[in-house]
Amino acid sequence: MGLWWGTVQPPARRMGWLPLLLLLTQCSWAFGQRSPLNDFQLLRGRELKNLLHTVVPGPWQEDVADAEECARRCGSLLDCRAFHYNMSSHGCQLLPWTQYSPHIQLHHSSLCDLFQKKDYVRNCIMDNGVSYRGTMARTADGLPCQAWSHKFPNDHKYTPTPKNGLEKNFCRNPDGDPRGPWCYTINHTVRFQSCGIKSCREAVCVWCNGEDYRGEVDRTESGRECQRWDLQHPHSHPFQPGNFLDKGLKDNYCRNPDGSERPWCYTTDPHIEREFCNLPSCEPNQPRPIQRSKAHQHKGKALNCFRGKGEDYRGTTNTTSAGVPCQRWDAQSPHQHRFVPEKYACKFTPISAPEAGLEKNFCRNPDGDSHGPWCYTTDPATLFDYCALHRCDDDQPPSILDPPDQVQFEKCGKKVDKRNNLRVVGGHPGTSPWTVSLRNRQGQHFCGGSLVKEQWILTARQCVWSCHEPLIGYEVWLGTINQNPQHGESNLQQVPVAKTVCGPVGSQLVLLKLERPVTLNHHVALICLPPEQYVVPPGTKCEIAGWGESKGTSNNTVLHVASMKVISNQECNVKHRGQVQESEMCTEGLLVPTGACEGDYGGPLACFTHNCWVLEGLIIPNRVCARPHWPAIFTRVSVFVDWINKVMQLE
Numbered sequence: 001m002g003l004w005w006g007t008v009q010p011p012a013r014r015m016g017w018l019p020l021l022l023l024l025t026q027c028s029w030a031f032g033q034r035s036p037l038n039d040f041q042l043l044r045g046r047e048l049k050n051l052l053h054t055v056v057p058g059p060w061q062e063d064v065a066d067a068e069e070c071a072r073r074c075g076s077l078l079d080c081r082a083f084h085y086n087m088s089s090h091g092c093q094l095l096p097w098t099q100y101s102p103h104i105q106l107h108h109s110s111l112c113d114l115f116q117k118k119d120y121v122r123n124c125i126m127d128n129g130v131s132y133r134g135t136m137a138r139t140a141d142g143l144p145c146q147a148w149s150h151k152f153p154n155d156h157k158y159t160p161t162p163k164n165g166l167e168k169n170f171c172r173n174p175d176g177d178p179r180g181p182w183c184y185t186i187n188h189t190v191r192f193q194s195c196g197i198k199s200c201r202e203a204v205c206v207w208c209n210g211e212d213y214r215g216e217v218d219r220t221e222s223g224r225e226c227q228r229w230d231l232q233h234p235h236s237h238p239f240q241p242g243n244f245l246d247k248g249l250k251d252n253y254c255r256n257p258d259g260s261e262r263p264w265c266y267t268t269d270p271h272i273e274r275e276f277c278n279l280p281s282c283e284p285n286q287p288r289p290i291q292r293s294k295a296h297q298h299k300g301k302a303l304n305c306f307r308g309k310g311e312d313y314r315g316t317t318n319t320t321s322a323g324v325p326c327q328r329w330d331a332q333s334p335h336q337h338r339f340v341p342e343k344y345a346c347k348f349t350p351i352s353a354p355e356a357g358l359e360k361n362f363c364r365n366p367d368g369d370s371h372g373p374w375c376y377t378t379d380p381a382t383l384f385d386y387c388a389l390h391r392c393d394d395d396q397p398p399s400i401l402d403p404p405d406q407v408q409f410e411k412c413g414k415k416v417d418k419r420n421n422l423r424v425v426g427g428h429p430g431t432s433p434w435t436v437s438l439r440n441r442q443g444q445h446f447c448g449g450s451l452v453k454e455q456w457i458l459t460a461r462q463c464v465w466s467c468h469e470p471l472i473g474y475e476v477w478l479g480t481i482n483q484n485p486q487h488g489e490s491n492l493q494q495v496p497v498a499k500t501v502c503g504p505v506g507s508q509l510v511l512l513k514l515e516r517p518v519t520l521n522h523h524v525a526l527i528c529l530p531p532e533q534y535v536v537p538p539g540t541k542c543e544i545a546g547w548g549e550s551k552g553t554s555n556n557t558v559l560h561v562a563s564m565k566v567i568s569n570q571e572c573n574v575k576h577r578g579q580v581q582e583s584e585m586c587t588e589g590l591l592v593p594t595g596a597c598e599g600d601y602g603g604p605l606a607c608f609t610h611n612c613w614v615l616e617g618l619i620i621p622n623r624v625c626a627r628p629h630w631p632a633i634f635t636r637v638s639v640f641v642d643w644i645n646k647v648m649q650l651e
Helices: 017-029 067-075 341-347 569-576 637-650
Strands: 040-043 046-050 082-086 091-095 104-108 112-117 182-184 192-194 264-266 274-276 374-376 384-386 435-439 445-453 456-460 475-478 493-502 509-514 541-546 560-567 584-587 604-609 612-619 632-636
Touching: 046 082, 067 082, 067 091, 067 112, 435 456, 445 475, 445 604, 445 612, 445 637, 456 612, 456 637, 509 637, 541 612, 569 584, 584 612, 612 637, 632 637
Parallel strands: 046 112
Antiparallel strands: 040 112, 046 104, 082 091, 082 112, 182 192, 264 274, 374 384, 435 445, 435 475, 445 456, 456 509, 475 493, 493 509, 541 560, 541 604, 560 584, 584 632, 604 612, 612 632
């Protein structure tokens, strides 16, 4: 972006650029189903407070359908720059300021999300910056800008209005100059100068395949506008931001959450699902340096341990924890995959060294899996598995993280019956549309499970006899609360089990792939998966559901639901004498026998989190069925969420 000097305005200073830019902008919006939220940046769990109260924000509007409607209202008003959205009441409050306005402070909020117009808060420009409304007020050479309402020291023809955004002395581009926002200066020798604000495309470059790109480009290489990651229209997708906290899935910016060739996004065109984004490389043909672990610095030492997630592990271990040899990374048999060595070479340094990158069939961690190095296996029945490695002696395993401020879930964890105080042993009839019944060849119920994706069921290892043999003749029944539904029951869905995938060692998890996707409705719904390493706060209200043994406390023929509250592992270990691990969680022991028994195993411990039911725990056998005064132990699902998502994406 160049600089301009002197008192004579260049030809670009004429008013011929603005109409053309507006036309191009309108054309770019013409693609497909554009959400009004695309004009806003989202800060979850935040709100703005005015310290002086000289300007009053708009009143709370409780009649909005969702955040999109609130964005539509704010977007059409020149004096609206942001809005608060209350997730519980679906209330909306329009704001005349942003976090960068004078006397405004940003605060945490347990109820609100903050949406701010992109043009007012981002530090880069789209196109030539005609829509830029930021607070930059110095030129590229650091000269202070002259206020647009002043005619001295430089006289000019511009009159500030709410529409043209010529506020104070902020950099603007009222004539659509191709070199971006500019301003008149207070320097007598320099009439005007470019502010040197970078385009969003050039502001952040891309290393390797751009998995760590966090820039603010929201257009594809064809000019189509990106769909927001937190929306499911026009394209439904698995990359919900709350489930991929480390992928930077912010607003509708280009990202690379699946390790593709380069950053991409879903588009707002219903006919074009996704496209790559045109972004500059940081240093073409140069690998990005990474910091080597201490273990890797021991020359000539056979490495059989790893640090952190093991992303820089370069040892020669090539078998899984089950003793199965690994498939070569440069082979596509028996399993086809996307981790081609040449494509990912720049992630490793130096790429020419014998131990670099995805070499031979050595265990590696190209996708940052939290369980450490893994590989595709030579067993056609097992797609991938973790490797026979342990953490280095002086490397402490990562502890469970604190829960994030806000978690958002889309199209999961909702049920029509809102009687979530229903009280399995000691339970009462209730609804749980994600709880499924596993049936043997004779159609008999033997275990529970949870619907986590249209074609995937999560259940317990105790419910299957083999991780390799298919469950031929076994089915999953959904959409009914009856253990023995009548033939032809309208809501009942019966789907055969096609594949069994056992979880990591010690997880007690199993994923079952169905022969076909189920149909979602009021009786069959997905339960939300928690963010990775999420810890349920003590006192959170949860419930278990199942058709298992009730010990005579109620009728076994219908689904029973029992309410329970979470307790900390520290409190749980008082009773269980320190045997509860971080990969497990507990609910309080009740005075009366209430809990899971034979036939309930594999079912969900669902907790009500941010207005959604979330699969936080998995029912596993305890020492005594529903023992009074004793906390019940469950597998903590959040520890294995990355494995669950990985299986569903790769299988």
